[in-house]
Amino acid sequence: MAVDRERVLTEAAALLARRATTSMDEIARAAGISRATLHRHFAGRDALIRALEEHGIERFAQAMDAARLDDGDAAAALRRLVREAEPVAGVLAFLFTENELFESGPVNAGWARLDARLAALFRRGQEEGDFRVDLSTAWLTEAFYGLLGAGAWAAHEGRVARNDLNHSIAELLLGGIRRSMEK
């Protein structure tokens, strides 16, 4: 029975996002394997966290590629990105909130590249007149992660239907709460 690496990482992210002090034993049992096997696949706790980071970065980069951020207007691109990133929202939420190991190393560089791509999308929207310019791209980037994380958690807790997640996140990001007359 080969270990399902994807499942281990997903379970680990779900648990760690909710309680960062979750023990290796709890993670192992949640993933349906023993602690020994968990250690065989991930050298240690740090290695598991790092694998989580790499996995999240890789998947988010794929989501960005799939969303074709440079095509069409920025709003549509942002909508596509939310849709593509939603499956990894849980992992991203963990990485966004628990960035203890982000402080240095190549992981930071990888994350910075994603940040830059996201900020570039917002900048494009501003330059093309679609996005408001009184909100900095840095803030929009943070807000994106914040809303994605909040959405992932809300869905995980059952407070928001998973089917509504894309719409909820994208619409709030783009249009805000206020009832708008342009749609």
Added chain:
Amino acid sequence: MAVDRERVLTEAAALLARRATTSMDEIARAAGISRATLHRHFAGRDALIRALEEHGIERFAQAMDAARLDDGDAAAALRRLVREAEPVAGVLAFLFTENELFESGPVNAGWARLDARLAALFRRGQEEGDFRVDLSTAWLTEAFYGLLGAGAWAAHEGRVARNDLNHSIAELLLGGIRRSMEK
């Protein structure tokens, strides 16, 4: 030199929000006191967390009172709430993300009451025609905490100027990213 309890709790929340494994020693030094003194004021780690919960709930309730959520239109009330809640945003972010200890006890009840008041504000905005109705009040509540937390962290990290925080959070919440013609 009397210990500034407020500062201790604020620093603790800021650190714990982003790294739940932060040691008591790190918290103490961030607050400018020794580990011994920290233990003199908070019986232990659990007691510190519990104090953080009570403090956050109390301060947020005060912020809600000060914001007069029932006065004027809902958008203005929300703006006031963001302004009043901003000083405790760090604590709220911690409570929002690390709700491991929320699962039971009176703390949960206190938190639920705040949730209800916030949701009521959003519902009022929807009923009065100011807020869009395609986003559930539950989601708006979650998004509020998420954005507040993201803003607190961004300001703490220097990525967003603290002076812009109110505007950034309130405007994104209310108006979204899209350039609007109604302002």
Added chain:
DNA sequence: CCCGAATGAGACGTGAGTGTCTCATTTAAT
């Protein structure tokens, strides 16, 4: 100025989780 209270610095035992190991058992391919 004096004295009690509060703090800082450090030592010390304790406990939980970690990482490594061994060995029996199970799985999967040939």
Added chain:
DNA sequence: ATTAAATGAGACACTCACGTCTCATTCGGG
């Protein structure tokens, strides 16, 4: 059926943070 690889269960020492303690120093009111 045979065999090699993978897994589960458990033991073991080790580390690190915790909680408690002592003692010297500093702070602040009377």
